[in-house]
Amino acid sequence: MDGRRVPSPLVVGRWVAPPRAGDGKAIKDRGDDGSVLLETAVAIPLLIAVAVALAWAISLTATTLALGDAARQVARDVARGVAVSAAIETAQATAPGASLQVTADGDFVVVLADKQVPAPTPILSGITVTLSQRVAIPREWT
Numbered sequence: 001m002d003g004r005r006v007p008s009p010l011v012v013g014r015w016v017a018p019p020r021a022g023d024g025k026a027i028k029d030r031g032d033d034g035s036v037l038l039e040t041a042v043a044i045p046l047l048i049a050v051a052v053a054l055a056w057a058i059s060l061t062a063t064t065l066a067l068g069d070a071a072r073q074v075a076r077d078v079a080r081g082v083a084v085s086a087a088i089e090t091a092q093a094t095a096p097g098a099s100l101q102v103t104a105d106g107d108f109v110v111v112l113a114d115k116q117v118p119a120p121t122p123i124l125s126g127i128t129v130t131l132s133q134r135v136a137i138p139r140e141w142t
Helices: 035-079 083-093
Strands: 099-105 108-118 128-139
Touching: 035 083, 035 099, 035 108, 035 128, 083 099
Parallel strands: none
Antiparallel strands: 099 108, 108 128
């Protein structure tokens, strides 16, 4: 050989610490034992909480869209001359449990749709979100 050091094929690409002083055997460092279990025990509930929050956010978005659809449907029907009670009854299928208020404001029909949405888990039972949509449509002249 020409004096260059050739690495062993078993340790190529990584550094291997020399054995510590003592009987010649490497001493195992026990500082990280159990850390994976602890990190997993903390991470899993947090991931579940994030998943529940995302699902609730998607549910709130879908409910808001349904409220807007119901309010537009009522406003359109009342603007065309349908009775208010019949229009609200028809829209209740689109947004069940919603409170629909119809106001005739001059040449416009204004509908306000509200709904209380509770939290999806029993642990958050005291939290509710109020969603509302307001729609104004001009009356149709016949």
